[in-house]
Amino acid sequence: MAYRTSDKVRDKKDAKRTAMMQTAVQVFAEKGYHAATVRDIVQKAGVAIGTFYFYFPDKETLFVYLYEETGEFLAQTLEQAISSKTVLHQQVAAAVQAYVNIALYEPAVVHLMLVGGIGAVPSLHEKRSGFRERMAQMWQRPLDFATDEGKLPDQNTRRSAEMIAGACDEAILNLIAQPNAEESGVATVRDITLFVLRGLGYNSSAE
Amino acid sequence: MAYRTSDKVRDKKDAKRTAMMQTAVQVFAEKGYHAATVRDIVQKAGVAIGTFYFYFPDKETLFVYLYEETGEFLAQTLEQAISSKTVLHQQVAAAVQAYVNIALYEPAVVHLMLVGGIGAVPSLHEKRSGFRERMAQMWQRPLDFATDEGKLPDQNTRRSAEMIAGACDEAILNLIAQPNAEESGVATVRDITLFVLRGLGYNSSAE
Amino acid sequence: MAYRTSDKVRDKKDAKRTAMMQTAVQVFAEKGYHAATVRDIVQKAGVAIGTFYFYFPDKETLFVYLYEETGEFLAQTLEQAISSKTVLHQQVAAAVQAYVNIALYEPAVVHLMLVGGIGAVPSLHEKRSGFRERMAQMWQRPLDFATDEGKLPDQNTRRSAEMIAGACDEAILNLIAQPNAEESGVATVRDITLFVLRGLGYNSSAE
Amino acid sequence: MAYRTSDKVRDKKDAKRTAMMQTAVQVFAEKGYHAATVRDIVQKAGVAIGTFYFYFPDKETLFVYLYEETGEFLAQTLEQAISSKTVLHQQVAAAVQAYVNIALYEPAVVHLMLVGGIGAVPSLHEKRSGFRERMAQMWQRPLDFATDEGKLPDQNTRRSAEMIAGACDEAILNLIAQPNAEESGVATVRDITLFVLRGLGYNSSAE
DNA sequence: CATGAATGAGGGTTCATTCAT
DNA sequence: AATGAATGAACCCTCATTCAT
Structure with missing residues (x-):
């Protein structure tokens, strides 16, 4: 059931992960590691803070x-x-x-x-x-x-x-x-x- | 006389101030702005944290x-x-x-x-x-x-x-x-x- | 016939429900209420987290x-x-x-x-x-x-x-x-x- | 200067630490380790959250x-x-x-x-x-x-x-x-x- | 002048819960 | 029915800053 769409979902997930990583690179590049907060990243990415920790360990x-x-x-x-x-x-x-x-x-x-x-x-x-x-x-x-x-x-x-x-x-x-x-x-x-x-x-x- | 004392006091104050600033440079240089805490600085300088805020605004x-x-x-x-x-x-x-x-x-x-x-x-x-x-x-x-x-x-x-x-x-x-x-x-x-x-x-x- | 199927389905559902409850008892017993996460339970039960909330309110x-x-x-x-x-x-x-x-x-x-x-x-x-x-x-x-x-x-x-x-x-x-x-x-x-x-x-x- | 009063201050500090520990015992006893939050403790003790970490490591x-x-x-x-x-x-x-x-x-x-x-x-x-x-x-x-x-x-x-x-x-x-x-x-x-x-x-x- | 106890905003992280698929 | 991506409240903790002594 969910298996049929799983490919599409996975692609979407990968795309989102990639997008978030690009956002993170920008924020890190702009502010530096310490000054860049996780909240900064998720805000710019337009997602909730939990989403960050769904995709990345820390x-x-x-x-x-x-x-x-x-x-x-x-x-x-x-x-x-x-x-x-x-x-x-x-x-x-x-x-x-x-x-x-x-x-x-x-x-x-x-x-x-x-x-x-x-x-x-x-x-x-x-x-x-x-x-x-x-x-x-x-x-x-x-x-x-x-x-x-x-x-x-x-x-x-x-x-x-x-x-x-x-x-x-x-x-x-x-x-x-x-x-x-x-x-x-x-x-x-x-x-x-x-x-x-x-x-x-x-x-x-x-x- | 009063001037002399005042001068001496100011000298001492300046000396302390200068010493703290040199310490601060060392700590900032070593750890970077964010990782260097005010506590790090005053500890290395051997003074209390309140002293820092007497000499510097923030x-x-x-x-x-x-x-x-x-x-x-x-x-x-x-x-x-x-x-x-x-x-x-x-x-x-x-x-x-x-x-x-x-x-x-x-x-x-x-x-x-x-x-x-x-x-x-x-x-x-x-x-x-x-x-x-x-x-x-x-x-x-x-x-x-x-x-x-x-x-x-x-x-x-x-x-x-x-x-x-x-x-x-x-x-x-x-x-x-x-x-x-x-x-x-x-x-x-x-x-x-x-x-x-x-x-x-x-x-x-x-x- | 319909009853049979319905029964079977309910049995299966009940079976799954029961299995999850047994798993939950184990996890709760082992870790205590707070330390046991819903994720712990569903992982041990081999189901998705959504399934938990299908069978139990919270x-x-x-x-x-x-x-x-x-x-x-x-x-x-x-x-x-x-x-x-x-x-x-x-x-x-x-x-x-x-x-x-x-x-x-x-x-x-x-x-x-x-x-x-x-x-x-x-x-x-x-x-x-x-x-x-x-x-x-x-x-x-x-x-x-x-x-x-x-x-x-x-x-x-x-x-x-x-x-x-x-x-x-x-x-x-x-x-x-x-x-x-x-x-x-x-x-x-x-x-x-x-x-x-x-x-x-x-x-x-x-x- | 501050040395004369330091005894008094230290006594007061010890008293406060003890008081906070007693408060903590009560809260822990009442709610258990996990359910008791640091905020619970400091609220009951009538101090700010930072005060907790001034007296105790974690x-x-x-x-x-x-x-x-x-x-x-x-x-x-x-x-x-x-x-x-x-x-x-x-x-x-x-x-x-x-x-x-x-x-x-x-x-x-x-x-x-x-x-x-x-x-x-x-x-x-x-x-x-x-x-x-x-x-x-x-x-x-x-x-x-x-x-x-x-x-x-x-x-x-x-x-x-x-x-x-x-x-x-x-x-x-x-x-x-x-x-x-x-x-x-x-x-x-x-x-x-x-x-x-x-x-x-x-x-x-x-x- | 100097001290350090006290504060609380804010940061990283967890996790119960929801909902579109 | 079942899934798991997504959410955000809430937690623990740090640290710049203040102020009574």
Whole structure:
């Protein structure tokens, strides 16, 4: 009886869960973990507070999950962009482009990772450290590769990677703070890519 | 005589006040605005909770004040470092050196500005934006100057300034996260300075 | 035909209802009224939560009903044991034996009456008082009868009845708390019966 | 300054803590652990809810402490009564008298131990078992002693002790349920003592 | 000036209950 | 009949803030 419709119901439930998670990401991104209350989330989602606890075990678990999930998405997207290219200047350009795309299309993702999850629960510190570590390593890999190939001068590639990550974050955070960010997207990608490649001492003429 | 006593009293009061503020900075930097309780602060300061409210109107006001004060100190220090030099590569080196010094000597200052005050109170958003704006402008000024002098290729100096700020923040945050940070201080200054100057397309041989 | 079907349906419904009630008794007995959630009950019964509310109006009503029903069963069983005999020492022995049997065979019944329904809902206080009253009166009747026949010395039979009830409850609660209670069943019946008859000043040789 | 008055303040604080604990005992005794809310307690105590948490860490801790404390008081009082005498019939009489006194003077103590702490939190089960165990052992000691002296016929003294405890509890619970309980105190002590000694097969003429 | 007992708004979470399917 | 998603009152507890001493 109820079985016939169960598929439809399950789909609807999944859709609602997803919708609530997106709402939660926005609220967390906007206010940060502590300042965002469960009541804030359910109000924005238009459901009762009990509904939150029907879908998620508790606030902290959801936040950690969202943070990991979002970080995973962001990191994988950038990693794929890098993997899709073979020479450094294309890798950097692709990754920066991907980052900017995400920032323009889903700014909450960027906010959650860079702003929302700070000063929160102890278990978050590790997650946040883990994410920053992953981003650094992601940038470091192509640098080491290019160094091996003689495309980069000798340098502490780990530190360079950190600086690239920091430079991207800051430029992108400033980008999405602008009223009409989309228009500046292309220029931003170009500026960041150029700055990064120069900063690395990349010899573009060598190709 | 009366003046002397009064002065002494005020000195003592100011001293206590200052001590409490330093404690507060430490606690805020360590735990973030929300997780840091007034009780945490007064316990670490060794005073009663009522004393806190004798010296400060409330937690939020103190935090905002501390954030501004600390930001002011950080910005002024870097600005002075820049002002003390006349050519770009020295300006960058001096500012980075100053930043690293603060990070090594008073990591709480850096933590408060970059980590502690996020996702906290609404009024902080502006302050935080203001601080980042100031840092960007601080970096932008010497870039514009160097551009005018033909020492830098044409570029969006505002964006370059943002990226410098972001690169510094990230590299320094990683630095002070290390167990023995002091030893890496010199190398960090060199790495950052080199990366930044290269990133800007700075023609060092032109001098 | 229609009757047959209707009967079958009702039987099935009653069967399910009965099964759920038995489950509920177990859960209430084990956890007590407050700690036992409706979810606990339906999960153990293998039905959905809505089904609970199809069969029962609400948790409290069910609990009160179960408490009354179980008390009725326990009291009637003991009363019948007493009625089946004519002389006091046999009446006591039969009632104690019946009580121990129930405790060994359906410990949940005993737990529900003696442990599960305390400090629960206000309306339970009366029910609980009523049950204890009934048990006291049940024991008092044969005592009064034996007193009239000169088999018992003068005494406050009401108080004696209360003490018999209390002694039985405590001994039986201790019995079913043991790992292998069945083995001690016979001895327990003997001990209780002897203690009670002695306590009443029963002159067994007078028969 | 504040030091001079600190003694007075501390005394007042202790007094308030004690008063709140007594209030809590009453509420717990009346409603049981789960049904008694922290709001119930503070309302009856005439303080704000925060005051509760200023004096006590949380509801469960307070309850366990109160339960242990009260059990300790009850058990020690009865144990002392027993220790103050040397022959069994006086020991029983003294203990029963002490129990009845407590019941009449502080019925909440009895209610908390016999009614309030049931079906509560898991950790309470042990405490409750521990208390009943202690009461049983308390009664068993003089029985074993009297048995050694040939004052009691052979019997399972552990079981006898349980029954004595149960008989006392029930009789006393019924006593304090009466409107004018004090008047029945003397008779109750006599009835219980007589019933218990008879039940044990105590040979009073042997002295 | 300094103290810390006292307050209560508000946050996270549970769970009995309803109702559309 | 049966289901389980959805609800929201109510619970326990924290913590910024006040004020009498």
